Amino acid sequence: MLLKSPLNDIHKEFRAKFKEFAGFEMPIQFSSIKDEHLTVRKTVGLFDVSHMSNVWITGKDAEKLLTLTTLEDASKIKDGMSQYTAILREDGTIIDDTIFMHLGEKYMIIPNAGMSDKVTEWLNKKSDEHNICATAENVSRDYVILAIQGPKSRDTLQKLIDVDLKKVGFFACRFINISDVECIISHTGYTGELGFELQINNLEKAKKLFYKILEAGREFDIKPIGLGARDTLRIEKCFLLAGNEFEGGRTPLEAIMSWVIDWDHDFIGKDSLLIQKEMGDYYRLTCLECIDKGIPRHGCEVQNEGKKIGIVSSGTLSPCLNKGLAMAYVHPEFREKDRILDVIIRGKQVKAKVVKPPFVKKDWYKQN
Amino acid sequence: MTKEIRDDLKYTDAHEWLKIIDNTAIIGITDYAQSELTDIVFAELPEVGKELIKGDELCVVESVKSVSEIYAPISGKVVRINEKLEDTPEMINESPYDDGWLVELEIKNKRELEDLLDAGSYKKRI
Known part of the structure; x- marks a missing residue:
């Protein structure tokens, strides 16, 4: 239904x-x-x-549960503040990215659309496994x-x-x-x-x-x-969309979320991330701005000299820049700034340049 | 909102229009189609000289969020394309029956024209 x-x-x-x-x-x-x-x-x-979800985390160990299950050490997030983070599986892949809000004794998290049951079940399961006195309650429909x-x-x-x-x-x-x-x-x-x-x-x-x-x-x-x-x-701001950027299982290192990882605490998935970080050979989310005409779309291949080196997770025409933009997972050797790569759109090579996020800078409207 | 339908054109179920002049047909998408797509930002047209069979991909129009293939409503050879669309694809939205035309085909099989709809029949379908 x-x-x-x-x-x-x-x-x-x-x-x-x-x-x-x-x-x-x-x-x-x-x-x-x-x-x-x-x-x-x-x-x-x-x-x-x-369509986004609402889940309350309550109980005396609510903070502990968030610290265990997210990239953030929740004890550092003061009452009255919120934090962007992600919930990982043991293998380091992202179940969902979310905001949590510290509201007095309890926390509210905002999982993505269609993720409320999955996230609620996961949190309650981890709460049980680790004897944490905290409960997740899905209140999305309220x-x-x-x-x-x-x-x-x-x-x-x-x-x-x-x-x-x-x-x-x-x-x-x-x-x-x-x-x-x-x-x-x-x-x-x-x-x-x-x-x-x-x-x-x-x-x-x-x-x-x-x-x-x-x-x-x-x-x-x-x-x-x-x-x-x-x-x-x-x-245009290179923000992630779970259904696109985490498709098929991606870690926060691949999704360029290092800035939200607090390494100074233990969390589910941390060991896997440390191994991946050590190996260093993983594809990373990369911002591509088209030089040629064309609009990259989800699933388009990225090539370097005719060889596949990446795949587009999100693409669009930018209404502000009037250029095709892509967020793509690209092999680490081919993603330095200003490198020219090809995005394959309906069999044709469309030239695109690696740029630093975001595509559209702050206060764009003041210059336009 | 009522959508413009011109009496002197032929139509398809896929919301294309054809203007038949002697041995050629100018092809575009209808006012209804452009309003459904909104914000057309890119048009990929075939090369002049390309031979198409009815049902082949004729061109692709993209809005900000969607990609729509347009199929050849009849068989024929591409004799002219609307090159202005390369810089101003929004013409398809602004003037779907005039400046926003897509392709002109040399008609290969006049009998295929019998399958096209007249304005009255097309109107009933939208």
Whole structure:
């Protein structure tokens, strides 16, 4: 059965085109992907991302469970802060990447769409195996998740909130009341722009809040944004998408997530990562910007002088740069900056250059 | 929203239009098709001189998120392609029946034209 976001009727009202996404019928676009993409880069957009999951971690050892099962030492993440991390299998491959939020005595994690049962079961299993007093509870269906993203996101939300939003720092999170709706706010996002995400567990009030945010952002020409633009926005910033970048089993070293690995604590998968790091011969996620015309897509081969040396995990045309972009797993010998490689698109070689992430730099809108 | 359908063109179930002039057919995609695809950002056209059999891949149009193959609605030889689409693929969205045409074929088998739809029949299908 296809699941629907509680806001499905609102999407229809805004003439969304729908697409199935991890078992959910979600809006792929409203006006057009390009238009929505540039709206977020230049002003502000409102996303419904309720297909994402919500899992509470409770119990006196909640922190211990997260420290054991993620790349992060959760004891270092203060109350009121959130952290991007990943959950690994013993062999070091990623089960899912997620944000966890430290909210007083408990934590909320936001696994990807369709991953809530798998992650919840995994955490409870590890909790049992290691005699940890903590429980994971899947509450995904009780929550609407909204993301307000773009340079005008703070100005938009501020109209509805008494608390000074400038005091909610990057990656901070807290319970808050927004226009009489209780929710969890975090200064996080998936677009690389200034932005906030809201977790709301009153579905009716969430619908009202959706309209209120649109009303508050009207002076900035706010728009509802579909998942199509969400994908192109994240690719321009080289953010990972679980279904693409972790397909077939990838480790955080391969996915260039070293920056989120805290090596100073023990976690499931660490031993395997240390071995891989020592060997050093693994393919690594690499950013390719097309020189020739052409749009790389998931699954396209990457070649060096006619020899296969990689594969594209995500590709798109960049609405900001008007160039084809690819995130690709490439052999370590062929990924130094400025090297020219070929992406094979429908049998043709399309030249692309290795670049440093992100493709689109911070505050792009100020220069454009 | 109503989509434009022109009376003087022939159509296919796959939302292509054909303008038949003597022995050649100019081919494009319909207003309905362009609005479904939205944001066309790339068009890969065949080479002039290429011989196609009905059903062969004629060209590929890409929107930001999707790749759509367009198949030859009739058999024939490519005599002209819309080279302007290389720099301005968005013409397919803006002017699907005029500036956004794709390919001109020299018709090989006039009997294949009998399978095409007229404007009235096409309208009923969208």
